[in-house]
Structures are given as C-alpha cells and as structure tokens.
Amino acid sequence: MFSTVLVANRGEIAYRVITTLKRLGITAVAIYSAADAAAKHVRAADRAVCVGPAAAAESYLNIDAVIAAAQQSGAEAIHPGYGFLSENVRFARACAEAGLVFVGPGEHALEVMGDKIRSKDHVAQAGVPLVEGIGEPGFTDEQLIAAAKTLTYPLLIKPSAGGGGKGMQVVEQAADLPESLAAARRVAAASFGDDTLFIEQLIRSPRHIEVQILADNHGNVVHLGERECSLQRRHQKIIEEAPSALLDEATRDRIGQAAVDTARSVNYRGAGTVEFLVSDEEPEKFHFMEMNTRLQVEHPVTEQVTGVDLVEQQLRIAAGEPLELRQQDIALTGHAVEARIYAEDPEAGFMPSTGEIIGLAEPRGAGVRVDSALVHGLQVGTEYDPMLAKVITTGADRAQALSRLQHALADTVVHGVTTNTQYLLQLTADPDVRAGRLDTTMIERKLPDLQSPGPQQHHAAAAAIFASHLGPAEVPPAERTGPRGWQRDGWRLTAPHARTVEVLWQRPGAAEELFDVVVGGDIQLHRGEHPGSYLLRTAETTARVHLSAGPRTREGAQVWITADGFTGMVTVLDQEAQTHRQLRLIEAESVDAVPEVTSPMPGTVVSLAVSSGDQVPAGARLVTVEAMKMEHPLTAPLPGTVRLHVRAGETVRLGQVLATVEADPSSQEQGLET
Structure with missing residues (x-):
C-alpha cells in the first residue's frame, strides 16, 4: 500500500477521500487554488500545496502544476476524485511518465470509455443496445446539423468528454439546433477542456439506472448492485438511491452482468460505473448510455448498502492488490438515499448563489451520513461547481x-448562501417519489407546483428580537456609533422597551412583504443547546429556530433564519432604516424607469446575441452569463x-446592469390603446 497519496480535487470529494486515507494510515496531501486556501479539505490534509489562482484552468486542471505538487510532496500516487482531471487520459499518461500511480483505470479504458462517442461504438460491437444517435470525433456544428436531419426530434446534445449534465442541451426543433450546439461547446470546453459533441434522440420518460463495478489487475471483476438516479433537473442528478425500486432480481442480475462485461471489454481496472437507460414500462429492457471511469458523486449509497469503502478498494487495486470481494459475497442490505445540496436559489430559477457561510448545522443521528465541504467562513464563489454537500x-x-x-x-442549516434544501424537502415528501414512480423528466413536470414556504409572523418576530440584542462585538466596526451601552435600535443596558419594528422579506421576482413586530412584549427568545439555535415562545406558538447575523447596514440588519420549513434572509428595519426605505420608494416613484436587464449572479459574459441599437422583440436573447x-x-x-453595457468575456457582479431596452413608441401607444 502507498505511504503518501495526493488528492487532485477539492470540496466534499477531496475531504471524503482524505478521510479514508487517514483511516488507512496513509499521508494525505491536498492541493488547492488561491480561492480555497481555508477550505475544509485543506485543513483536513496532512500537507497541502497551492497549485495556482482561482480559475480551475490555472489550478485544478493544470496538469503540470498538479504533477509538480505530487513530486514536491513525495506522493507515490494521485487520487483524482471526480470531475476535473479524473477522466483525462493526458493526465493519466503524465502521472505514469512522472513515476506516479494514477488511482483509476488504464489509458486504454480512459480513451475508449472516457469518450462517449467511442464508447458507444465499442459497446455496439459487443451487441449492447443503444439509443439512436450520431457523432463522430471532430464533427463540426455544420456536420452535426446535417446528420441530425435523419433523427426524430426532440434531440439531446451531449459533450463527449463530460459528465454531471454539464453542457447537455435539449433541442425541441431543428431551428434551435445551431444555437444549442454553440452553447454546448462553450460549456464543454470550459468544464472539460474538450468541446467534442454528439447527438442522440431524447427518450421522454426513461429511468436512469447505473451499476457500480470494481475490477483489479488480476482479471477479477464484480458489480455492487445498481443505483436509481432518475430524479434529475436539467440532466443533473439531485436525489439518488440504492437499490432501485424498479428492478426485480432477474433484471438486477442481467444488468449487473452487462456492466461486468462492459468493464471486461476494455480490461478495466479500479472503480467505475456503467450507466443505462431503462424503460419504466418495460424494466427488463435497458440501453447503454456511457461508462464513467471514476468514482461517482452518488457512490455513498452503494457503500451504505454493501458496507464496502469504494475509495479503499480503489487504493488497493491501484497498489496492485487482488480483489478480496467475490460476486457471491456481495449483498445489498437495506436501502440508502442521497440528496445533493447546491448553492442555488430555486425561487430564482435555480441561479447560483454566492456568499459567506455564516451559520451551519449539519444533521446527525441513526442512519445519517453527511459528506460535506461546508465550514463556517467558507466563501462560496462562482469558480467551481455549486454542490456543497450530500x-x-x-x-x-x-x-x-x-x-x-x-x-x-429539516435539520440541515446553511446560512449565508441560498441552497436547494427546502426544495429537496418537498421532493422527498412528494407522493410519486415516495411510491417510486420516477423518471428523468418528473422533476421538470413538477417544478411549476413547487414553491418554498415564506416566513410567518413568528419567524419575523424571532429575527427582530435577535437583531435587537446583537452585542457591539457582533456589529461590524463601521456600524458602531455612540456609547457602547447603547445601540442604534434602541436597546439599552437597563431593560428593553416595547417598540415596533418592521421586518422585510422578498421572494425573488415578487413584491416585498413587511411584518410589524412588537419587540419587548410577550415574545421570548431563549438560547438553545447549540450555537445559533433558539427556542421562540409566543402566545400562539413555540418553535425551534436557527438564527445567524448578517451585516448591519443603513438598509437594516440582515438575519438568516431557519424554522418550520423556511430558510431565508430577512431584513430587520430599525427607525433609521425605515426612513431610508421610504425615501428610496419616493425617489423611485418620481423617476421614469427604463427596463434594465441585470445579472442574476456574479459571473462572466460568454456571448452577446445582439448589438447596441438593434431592434428586438420581447423574449429575445440578449446576453449569456x-x-x-x-x-x-x-x-x-x-x-x-x-443598449448593451458589457462586452463578451467581461466579469460581472450580482445585479450589474448588462443591457437596457428602450420601448418603441409604437408598442407603448398600442399598450395604452389596449
């Protein structure tokens, strides 16, 4: 076994690999970009090496920098995690040339299965059924468009070198194909360093079933059962489980054997996953999609039902040890489910969310496991994938x-960035999900009816009391004014006086909602057992709440709150903040507004669809961020x-005005007549 292993990744997967390394007594070396210097995986490692600036292309995807870090740290092997360089044959080759062991399959398997076009051709020769599609390495957009004339719409564009749903585009009609191909190529190039694409016919209501395999250098190959990954949004898995509720034992054996045969066909080594589309109406039929030559995000559910540490098996296989597992010894015990927590705002169209983690509570208890990159003070930016924890x-x-x-x-608390946690709660309570009636398009159909609850009166009350009792040390230095015994909101060292404050909350795209709260009355807020936890008592209710203090500015005190299925940030307005708000509203009413198109998140302008001065209809694409x-x-x-206010390639901030649209006089007059 190795004595030192470098983990060429970040976030929760890097931390998860480091956990197994330390359990096995192996020195764990982390790499990090300048943006990740204080990350959880860096703190957990025995050593850590900076490999470049925040941009992934200059750090985590920089093969020379990663190899140099391994040599500098004395590592004998590199574990790539998933994503980044995990399926990059050039990286595997560079490891071999540097005398380092790549914890993954050999170059042949990476070349065949790492390229989705080539892998489909390969398994087709073995008689594995495939979905109808087209794709040749090096095909241009024009060639793909011409070849697509033989296919039936809708179509699905996929990056050949990718995974995780990145770059995938659904195309409903031929007119949309050129623009969709361009978008897919941009994302593929940015995410995987390879913009090769292929197209296949979209199957409307399939089940996504994948099979975990392990293979050593001595000819032993086993499968560890299947995972159901049909709960997806925009082709990105959200909730996975093992085993699938769809398959019977006979089909489970057949699909498992098909996965083993696929691995044997390329002399596979290590942990891998063979993915299939399975008909919901005819579950005995399955179609090969791809083979992922790495660990999967959802690997924990397999570990939970088999008792096998897949990372440990990867390391032992890479070290040349034979598998001790035999197919007849592998049994699936119980059931496991995984939910992915993303930094994104479901109420704002699942736009990425950024910020600093200022409050955190992760669940514990029987049958609960959390794989997480979250720590207090973590800065969540736009440089990397938005997944925070599982x-x-x-x-x-x-x-x-x-x-x-x-x-x-329900026990998961993340304050400082908006996450999809409440959305996941609604999904797990959905009758179809509970009954196992799943397919890869189900979430898209249910999205219009899914809406997170807003705050209630007692939530506003808790936030108001919490904000009024923040001590001077908890208020940013720039906001400390006057004697230390007083605060701007009227709280005094002697005793609080009853007063009314306003608490503001706004759902994205909706009108503001104001709550009037009497602070100093019958409402009580008691500190709980854990930091950030409180017990709120009113005449009508008693509730457990989690509260975290954001910045106190002239706009009011920002308070994050989690309680009764609601998580969000509210603003507590003291008298001064209320005055500022009223003045802003009066000013806004007196100004003729020109419709502005603002950036919904920090990011980069990757394309401009129009030029300044162009006449555009409503709904026309202007800018892509x-x-x-x-x-x-x-x-x-x-x-x-x-009128455009940005250029392609420009970095933009949240809320920045990217373009304005001046209404045509004719359309204004028509609107008045109507």
Missing part, C-alpha cells in the same frame, strides 16, 4: 430511508431598442 440516509427499507432523509434535511460551469441566457423584457 446528505445520505440508510434504513431497513426504502420508506425508512426516505423518512430519515426528510428529517435530516456563465457561472459555476452553467450558462444563463438573459432576454429582453419587452420589445424595443437594446
């Missing part, structure tokens, strides 16, 4: 595992003349 629960059966997941998600390896097109709010 909550995994295990039960004797599927119902218990899902119930435990609901409780665990990329953040966290996802593209977000922004459109015209009304017909008129567009």
Whole structure:
C-alpha cells in the first residue's frame, strides 16, 4: 500500500477521500487554488500545496502544476476524485511518465470509455443496445446539423468528454439546433477542456439506472448492485438511491452482468460505473448510455448498502492488490438515499448563489451520513461547481430511508448562501417519489407546483428580537456609533422597551412583504443547546429556530433564519432604516424607469446575441452569463431598442446592469390603446 497519496480535487470529494486515507494510515496531501486556501479539505490534509489562482484552468486542471505538487510532496500516487482531471487520459499518461500511480483505470479504458462517442461504438460491437444517435470525433456544428436531419426530434446534445449534465442541451426543433450546439461547446470546453459533441434522440420518460463495478489487475471483476438516479433537473442528478425500486432480481442480475462485461471489454481496472437507460414500462429492457471511469458523486449509497469503502478498494487495486470481494459475497442490505445540496436559489430559477457561510448545522443521528465541504467562513464563489454537500440516509427499507432523509434535511442549516434544501424537502415528501414512480423528466413536470414556504409572523418576530440584542462585538466596526451601552435600535443596558419594528422579506421576482413586530412584549427568545439555535415562545406558538447575523447596514440588519420549513434572509428595519426605505420608494416613484436587464449572479459574459441599437422583440436573447460551469441566457423584457453595457468575456457582479431596452413608441401607444 502507498505511504503518501495526493488528492487532485477539492470540496466534499477531496475531504471524503482524505478521510479514508487517514483511516488507512496513509499521508494525505491536498492541493488547492488561491480561492480555497481555508477550505475544509485543506485543513483536513496532512500537507497541502497551492497549485495556482482561482480559475480551475490555472489550478485544478493544470496538469503540470498538479504533477509538480505530487513530486514536491513525495506522493507515490494521485487520487483524482471526480470531475476535473479524473477522466483525462493526458493526465493519466503524465502521472505514469512522472513515476506516479494514477488511482483509476488504464489509458486504454480512459480513451475508449472516457469518450462517449467511442464508447458507444465499442459497446455496439459487443451487441449492447443503444439509443439512436450520431457523432463522430471532430464533427463540426455544420456536420452535426446535417446528420441530425435523419433523427426524430426532440434531440439531446451531449459533450463527449463530460459528465454531471454539464453542457447537455435539449433541442425541441431543428431551428434551435445551431444555437444549442454553440452553447454546448462553450460549456464543454470550459468544464472539460474538450468541446467534442454528439447527438442522440431524447427518450421522454426513461429511468436512469447505473451499476457500480470494481475490477483489479488480476482479471477479477464484480458489480455492487445498481443505483436509481432518475430524479434529475436539467440532466443533473439531485436525489439518488440504492437499490432501485424498479428492478426485480432477474433484471438486477442481467444488468449487473452487462456492466461486468462492459468493464471486461476494455480490461478495466479500479472503480467505475456503467450507466443505462431503462424503460419504466418495460424494466427488463435497458440501453447503454456511457461508462464513467471514476468514482461517482452518488457512490455513498452503494457503500451504505454493501458496507464496502469504494475509495479503499480503489487504493488497493491501484497498489496492485487482488480483489478480496467475490460476486457471491456481495449483498445489498437495506436501502440508502442521497440528496445533493447546491448553492442555488430555486425561487430564482435555480441561479447560483454566492456568499459567506455564516451559520451551519449539519444533521446527525441513526442512519445519517453527511459528506460535506461546508465550514463556517467558507466563501462560496462562482469558480467551481455549486454542490456543497450530500446528505445520505440508510434504513431497513426504502420508506425508512426516505423518512430519515426528510428529517435530516429539516435539520440541515446553511446560512449565508441560498441552497436547494427546502426544495429537496418537498421532493422527498412528494407522493410519486415516495411510491417510486420516477423518471428523468418528473422533476421538470413538477417544478411549476413547487414553491418554498415564506416566513410567518413568528419567524419575523424571532429575527427582530435577535437583531435587537446583537452585542457591539457582533456589529461590524463601521456600524458602531455612540456609547457602547447603547445601540442604534434602541436597546439599552437597563431593560428593553416595547417598540415596533418592521421586518422585510422578498421572494425573488415578487413584491416585498413587511411584518410589524412588537419587540419587548410577550415574545421570548431563549438560547438553545447549540450555537445559533433558539427556542421562540409566543402566545400562539413555540418553535425551534436557527438564527445567524448578517451585516448591519443603513438598509437594516440582515438575519438568516431557519424554522418550520423556511430558510431565508430577512431584513430587520430599525427607525433609521425605515426612513431610508421610504425615501428610496419616493425617489423611485418620481423617476421614469427604463427596463434594465441585470445579472442574476456574479459571473462572466460568454456571448452577446445582439448589438447596441438593434431592434428586438420581447423574449429575445440578449446576453449569456456563465457561472459555476452553467450558462444563463438573459432576454429582453419587452420589445424595443437594446443598449448593451458589457462586452463578451467581461466579469460581472450580482445585479450589474448588462443591457437596457428602450420601448418603441409604437408598442407603448398600442399598450395604452389596449
């Protein structure tokens, strides 16, 4: 076994690999970019080496820098995690040339299975059924468009070198194909360093089933059962489970054997996953999609039901040890479910969310596992994938595992950035999900009816009391004014006096909601057992709440709150803040506004669809902003003349005005007549 291993990744997967390394007594070396100097995986490692600036292309994707870090630290092997360089054959080759062991498959398997076009051709020769599609290495957009004339729409564009749903585009009609291909190539190049694409016919209601395999250098290959990954949004998995509720034992054996045969066909070594599309109506039929030649994000659910540490097996295989596992010894016990927590705002169209983690509580208890990159003070930016953590629960059966997941998600508190946690809670309670009626398009159909609850009166009360009792040390230095015994909100050292304050909350795209709260009355807030936890008592209710203090500015005191299924940031307005707000509203009413198109998150302008002075209809694409390896097109709010305020390649901040649209006089007159 190795004595020192470098982990060429970041976030929760780097921390998870380091956990196994330390359990095995192996020295763990972390790498990090300038943006990750204080990250959780860096703190956990025995050593850490900076490999470059924040941009992934200059750090985590910089092969020379990663190899140099391994040599500098005395590592004998490199574990690539998933994403970044995990399926990069040039990286595997560079490891071999440097005398380092790549913890992954050999170059042949990477070349065949790492390229989705080549892998489909390979398994087709073995008689594995495939979905209809087209794709040749080096095909241009024009060649793909011409070849697509033989296919039936809708189509699905996929990056050949990619995974995780990045760059995938659904195309409903031929007219949309050129623009979708361009967008897919940009994301593929940014995420994987390879913009090769292929196209296949989109199957409307499939089940996504994948099989975990392990293979050593001595000819032994086993599978560890299947995972159900059908709960997806925009082709990105959200909730996964093992085993699948769809398959019977006979089909489980057949699909498992197909995965083993696929691995044997390329002399596979290490841990890998063979992915299939399975018909919901005919579950005995399955179609090969791809083979992921790495660890998967959802690998914990397999570990939970088999008791096998997949990272340990990867390390032992890479060190040349034969598998001790035999197929007849592998049994699936119980059921496991995983939910991915992302820094994104479901209420704002799942736009990425950025900020500093100022409050954190992760769930614990029987059958609960959390793989997380979260720590207090973590700065969540736009440079990397928005996944922050995974909550995994295990039960004797599927119902218990899902119930435990609901409780665990309810106990998950992340303050400072908006996450999809409440959205996950709604999904796990959905009757179709509970009954196992799943397919890869189900979430898209349910999205219009999913909406997180807003705050209630007692939430506003808790925030108001919490804000009024923040001590001087908790208020930013720039906001400390006057004697230390007084605060601007009226709280005094002697005793608080009853007063009314306003608490402001706004759902993205909706009107502001104001709550009037009497502080100093019958409402009580008691500190709980853990930092940030409180017990709120009013005449009507008693509730457990989590509270975190954001900055106190002239706009008011920002307070993050989690309680009763609600998580969000509210603003507590003292008298001065209320005055400023009223003045802003009066000023806004007196100004003729020109419709502005603003950036919904920090990011980079990757394309401009129009030029200043162009006449555009309502809904026309104007600017595309990329953040966290996802593209977000922004459109015209009304017909008129567009004025651009940014250039392609420019970095923009949240709320920055990217374009304005001046309404055409004719459309204004028509609107008045109507």
